[in-house]
Amino acid sequence: MSEIAAADQPPVPASMPAPAQAKRRNGVIERTLADISHTMGHTLFSEDIARQPGLLQSLDPRVKVISMLALLIAVGLSRNLAVIAGLYGVTLALAWRSAIPVGFFIKRVWLFLPFFTGVIALPALFITPGPTLLLLPFGLVITRTGAMSALFLLLRVSTSVSMAALLTFSTPWNDVLKALGVLRMPEAVILIFGMTYRYIYLLLNTANDMFLSRKSRVVGRLTGADQRRMIGATAGVLLGKSLHLSSEVYLAMQSRGFRGHARAPSVASFNMRRRDWGAFVVVAIVTVSAIWLGQ
Amino acid sequence: MLNSPAHMHIPDGYLSPVTSLILFLLVLPFWYLGARRLSKRMNARNVPLIALMAAFSFIVMMFNVPLPGGTTGHAVAGALVAIILGPGVATIAISIALVIQAIFFGDGGILQIGANCFNMAVVLPYVAYGIYRLISINTPATSVRRVIGAAVGGWAGLSVAALAAAVEFGIQPLLWHTADGAPLYAPYPLSVAIPAMVIPHMLIASVIEGVIAAAVVLYLQRANVPMLELTQKPTAAVSATAPGRLRWLWIGLIALIIATPLGLLAPGTAWGEWGAGELANMGLGAVPQGMAALQGLWGAPLADYDIPALGNASLGYALSAVAGVALIVVLAFLFSRLLTGKRAQPAQRAQPADQE
Numbered sequence: 089m090s091e092i093a094a095a096d097q098p099p100v101p102a103s104m105p106a107p108a109q110a111k112r113r114n115g116v117i118e119r120t121l122a123d124i125s126h127t128m129g130h131t132l133f134s135e136d137i138a139r140q141p142g143l144l145q146s147l148d149p150r151v152k153v154i155s156m157l158a159l160l161i162a163v164g165l166s167r168n169l170a171v172i173a174g175l176y177g178v179t180l181a182l183a184w185r186s187a188i189p190v191g192f193f194i195k196r197v198w199l200f201l202p203f204f205t206g207v208i209a210l211p212a213l214f215i216t217p218g219p220t221l222l223l224l225p226f227g228l229v230i231t232r233t234g235a236m237s238a239l240f241l242l243l244r245v246s247t248s249v250s251m252a253a254l255l256t257f258s259t260p261w262n263d264v265l266k267a268l269g270v271l272r273m274p275e276a277v278i279l280i281f282g283m284t285y286r287y288i289y290l291l292l293n294t295a296n297d298m299f300l301s302r303k304s305r306v307v308g309r310l311t312g313a314d315q316r317r318m319i320g321a322t323a324g325v326l327l328g329k330s331l332h333l334s335s336e337v338y339l340a341m342q343s344r345g346f347r348g349h350a351r352a353p354s355v356a357s358f359n360m361r362r363r364d365w366g367a368f369v370v371v372a373i374v375t376v377s378a379i380w381l382g383q
Numbered sequence: 384m385l386n387s388p389a390h391m392h393i394p395d396g397y398l399s400p401v402t403s404l405i406l407f408l409l410v411l412p413f414w415y416l417g418a419r420r421l422s423k424r425m426n427a428r429n430v431p432l433i434a435l436m437a438a439f440s441f442i443v444m445m446f447n448v449p450l451p452g453g454t455t456g457h458a459v460a461g462a463l464v465a466i467i468l469g470p471g472v473a474t475i476a477i478s479i480a481l482v483i484q485a486i487f488f489g490d491g492g493i494l495q496i497g498a499n500c501f502n503m504a505v506v507l508p509y510v511a512y513g514i515y516r517l518i519s520i521n522t523p524a525t526s527v528r529r530v531i532g533a534a535v536g537g538w539a540g541l542s543v544a545a546l547a548a549a550v551e552f553g554i555q556p557l558l559w560h561t562a563d564g565a566p567l568y569a570p571y572p573l574s575v576a577i578p579a580m581v582i583p584h585m586l587i588a589s590v591i592e593g594v595i596a597a598a599v600v601l602y603l604q605r606a607n608v609p610m611l612e613l614t615q616k617p618t619a620a621v622s623a624t625a626p627g628r629l630r631w632l633w634i635g636l637i638a639l640i641i642a643t644p645l646g647l648l649a650p651g652t653a654w655g656e657w658g659a660g661e662l663a664n665m666g667l668g669a670v671p672q673g674m675a676a677l678q679g680l681w682g683a684p685l686a687d688y689d690i691p692a693l694g695n696a697s698l699g700y701a702l703s704a705v706a707g708v709a710l711i712v713v714l715a716f717l718f719s720r721l722l723t724g725k726r727a728q729p730a731q732r733a734q735p736a737d738q739e
Contacts, residue, residue, distance in 0.1 A: 116447040116455055123445045130488065160494050164400040167567060212570035218563070236565035237556075241396060244568075248395030252486070252493050261487060276430065283434035284441075284479050285487075291435075291442045315449040320598020321606070323443050323460075327467065327599070328607055330439040337431035346430075 116315050117303045124296050128289075137257045142186035144258035148364040149267035155371040156255045162375045163247050166382030169236075172243045175378060179250040188257050196253065197246045209238035261285055266358070287333075294329060298322055391459060391541075391548065391588065392484070393499055395492030397569045398551055399559045406551070407497025413474050413505045420471035436472060437479035440464055444480065448591045448598075456587060458595040459503050461544075462511035462537035466596055467603075469614040473508035474500075498551060502544045511540030511596070524611040525604045533600040538593035542585050549573075549580035 138145060144152065159175060166172050183193040218233030255264065265282050269275075302318065310318065398406075421429040443460040450456070465473035478500045484490035491499045518532035553573030556566035571579065603610050 116449050119447040119455065120445060123447070127445065127488070134487075156493070160395060160492075161400055164395065164403075164494055167561060209570070212566075215575075216565065216570060218565070233561075233563060233565040234570075236561065236563075237567070237570040240565065240567055241570060244396030245394050248492055248494070249489055252395070252489055256487050256489070264486065280430060280434050280437070281479065281483070283431065284437040285483060287435055287438035288441050288483070291438050295442050295445075312449050312451055316594055316598050317602070319446055319448055319595065320600075321602040323446060323463070323595060324599045324602040324606065324610075326442065327439055328610060330435040331432075331610070334431040334435035337435070341431065 115303075115309070116319060117299050117306065121296065121299050121303070124292055124299070128292060131289075134257050135260060137186075137188055138260045140187035142188075142258065144182060144186040144254060146363070147258075147367050148358050148360055149259050149263040150270045150358060151360075151364050151368050151371075152255055152259055153264065153267040154270065155367070155375075156251055158371060158375040159251055159378075160248055162378040162382065163244055163251070165379055166244075168382045169239055169243060171378050171382040172240075172247055175374075176243065176247040176250065178374070179247060179254055182254055183250075183257075186254070186258050188254070193250070193253070193257075197249050209241045212238045212241070283337075287330075290333075291326065291330065295322070295326060298326070391499075391503060391545070391584075392481075392491035393495045393502075393548060393551070395494050397492070398495060398498055398555060399568050400494060402551060402555070402558075402568075403494050403498055406501045410478070410497050410500045410505055413471075414478065417471035417473075417475040420469070421475065433472075433475055433479065436464065436468065436476035437483075440476045441480040441483060443595070444484075446595070448595050450587070450590055450594065454587060456591045458537075458588075458591045459507060459541060459544075460592075460595060461503055461507035462515075462533070462540045462592050462596040463599055465508035465512040465540075466515050466533050466536065466600065467610060467613060470508040470512040473512070474504045477504035477508065498548075502547045502551075506547050507540040507544040507592075509540075510543045511536035511592075514539050515596075524608050529604065529611065530597050530600050534593040534597035536593070537596035538585075538589045541589040541592040542581060545580050545584035545589070546577065549577045552576040552580065 159178075163172055163175055166175075180190060180194070184190050213230045213234040214228055216231055216234035216237055218231035220229050221232040221235050222230040224230065259267075262282070265278055265285075268278055268281070299322070302322070421433065440460050443463065444457055446458065447455045448458055459477070461473055461477050464476055468476070481491060481499050481504060482496055485493050485496050485499070513536075515529075515532040515536035518535060519526065519529045522528045550573065552569040552571065553576035555568040556570055556572055559567045561567060569576070600611065
């Protein structure tokens with residue numbers, strides 16, 4: 089499982105801000121280009137893992153979608169820290185059995201947390217009223233309730249993020265989409281999601297080309313006002329291109345017999361084997377007991 | 384995780400599953416409305432249109448927008464899409480982009496899809512579009528008021544969306560905590576959550592939202608004017624009559640409902656609405672006789688704006704506000720029907736994007 093990390097470039101956690109190099113150049117063009125290639129890289133990387141052999145990869149996507157939702161709800165409802173910590177342990181074990189580099193998996197979640205949740209959880213340590221847990225210099229007091237609530241937030245967020253990541257790392261997007269059919273999503277909606285995803289990559293490429301060509305023509309630094317004009321123009325042109333493309337796509341669909349009847353990719357190719365049912369039962373037991381223990 | 388605007392994509396763990404469910408249910412009618420507006424005009428054509436607009440929203444969220452002073456950041460682009468295509472289409476397009484971000488990029492929680500769509504795909508586009516139309520009403524597409532409307536609309540839209548998120552965060556510790564008082568989800572009360580969310584947004588993220596909307600409008604005025612007229616009715620002057628004035632009323636009303644939880648912050652009771660007990664506490668020796676006589680005459684169904692069955696004063700307070708407003712709206716509607724006969728329907732405000 090670590091071959092993936094070694095073979096390609098070391099995986100960049102999706103949570104990292106744009107590379108420092110781009111920041112130093114201080115151009116909106118460079119930064120946007122960095123963000124675009126970052127998004128593409130993230131997708132290639134996760135699709136790559138989704139094609140490795142592994143425990144989660146071998147399960148029916150429908151089981152995975154339902155399981156993830158059930159476990160997310162269990163994490164959300166729990167009033168017991170130990171239960172949430174236990175479920176986090178489960179995600180780590182699953183990552184390990186599913187060819188997802190565990191170190192990367194942990195880092196991805198915990199590197200992202202300080203940017204967002206850590207900042208929020210930190211003051212809660214001090215300002216939540218309650219009995220004193222720890223006295224710090226400068227008269228700061230960490231309260232027991234404050235520590236509890238910060239832990240709840242951190243553990244709940246990291247466990248939920250990990251669970252969602254398990255699904256995307258172990259399942260190609262097309263299979264996730266097809267599996268959404270079990271949630272009784274209308275076929276038209278699933279079709280639109282599929283098309284959106286496909287056109288995101290087309291437009292990513294288009295935007296990438298637009299910014300690259302702009303970058304190649306810009307010498308020196310743009311003023312702030314020029315940068316804003318440039319971003320506005322690029323977004324405006326991209327919007328025009330998207331609208332134009334949508335009518336072309338419609339004509340193309342029509343010429344192939346599309347008459348407004350959406351038919352989503354069928355789930356017929358999925359079949360529930362014994363291990364899928366087994367996994368389903370195990371998850372059901374874990375979820376019910378987690379909700380029960382968490383009260 | 385695409386360096387999205389700070390704190391606007393709510394991750395799982397910040398809101399209780401009950402809050403998420405309620406917000407999800409609140410978004411449903413807007414999805415229905417958006418889908419209906421689309422299908423009225425374009426039926427089969429809307430499939431690729433929505434897909435492309437959702438993809439566009441996703442990409443624009445990645446653009447770095449520079450602010451005066453050198454900071455850059457990402458826009459949600461809900462205001463931009465609403466201004467060009469109308470808020471109904473914006474709701475659908477931004478929602479799809481948010482769902483893909485949540486499932487595939489871990490940006491925003493999966494259980495919080497309802498909450499995130501409510502803030503960024505409903506509140507943001509509708510507020511932004513309403514203000515844009517208010518400022519630019521009856522102006523030609525090339526008017527400078529369009530640019531100002533886009534800027535102010537984008538700024539106000541995201542600020543109100545941030546307020547909505549802050550209220551969602553702020554009610555968590557009131558409603559859900561452990562036996563010894565440790566908050567289970569977002570830890571801060573409204574008095575902390577609102578300024579902490581709203582002020583930074585007003586200074587940075589909302590400005591970005593306004594800048595990108597205005598910059599695109601400015602560009603389209605020079606390069607592609609018809610795109611600024613996609614939301615206009617092809618026939619007849621837009622809103623020549625009453626709805627124009629009524630709109631103020633609706634916007635004000637909605638703003639007031641959103642601001643309702645602020646009442647929880649205020650100490651004391653409403654001035655002049657004292658009960659006998661409160662008058663006594665204020666040092667009034669004797670309760671006026673007439674008041675004492677009238678005291679038990681009327682028992683309110685939701686006394687002290689509380690619903691005892693819920694066992695929670697704050698939730699009861701908020702629900703009471705919603706129930707009260709709903710009752711008033713229904714009564715007003717029946718009353719106006721009675722007065723004016725069957726017509727007097729406000730004209731459709733936003734038309735679906737009219738392609739080509």
